Amino acid sequence: MTSAALIANDNHYHLVGAEAIVNYQFLCTSHSEQLASHLDATAPIWSSWMRQGEAARRASNLELSVQYFGCAFDLAVLLVERFTAHAEADGLRHCERLLQAGADLAESLARCGHLALRREYLNRIRQLMYQEQLRTPLLADRLPEPEKRLTVTLDAYSGSVRRGSRSSHAAMRAARQSLN
DSSP: OOHHHHHHHOOOOSOOOHHHHHHTOSSOHHHHHHHHTTGGGOHHHHHHHHHHHHHHHHTTOHHHHHHHHHHHHHHHHHHHHHSOTTOEETTEEHHHHHHHHHHHHHHHHHHHTOHHHHHHHHHHHHHHHHHHHHHSGGGGGGSOOOOHHHHHHHHHHHTOOOTTOTTHHHHHHHHHHHHO
């Protein structure tokens, strides 16, 4: 059994305590290292964590959904940092994995009442995407636009308003209210 398969079947991936919150990591050091050594085989693990996070959210088990989405987010960060946001596995670019896991994580954190931690992850998404633009400037215009719910959340948090949308002010007000 490969370590990637071992991690996929291991139930020890979770937010490991206050120290992990400071470092913004859901995966422990051991699992991060195991995943990092087999990044080319991690797409099914990421997909599994996203499915399990969604199932937990549908079952109103929000704390568990935070754990699964957080692990998927950490894995997406590993993929973006090791390769590039433009690289892909199983037909999905790593930046799309990052945005999708980040949006689901932010939503679950908000539903759990972890608003400060949610803000930290929204900032981290923004920072990672900016770093990726600097790292691959010729491909920066090919980075995907964040999906609408994440864009509205990020814009409301930053205070900017996207032009061209009639409902941008209303959407920004709604997103700001969800931050409080």
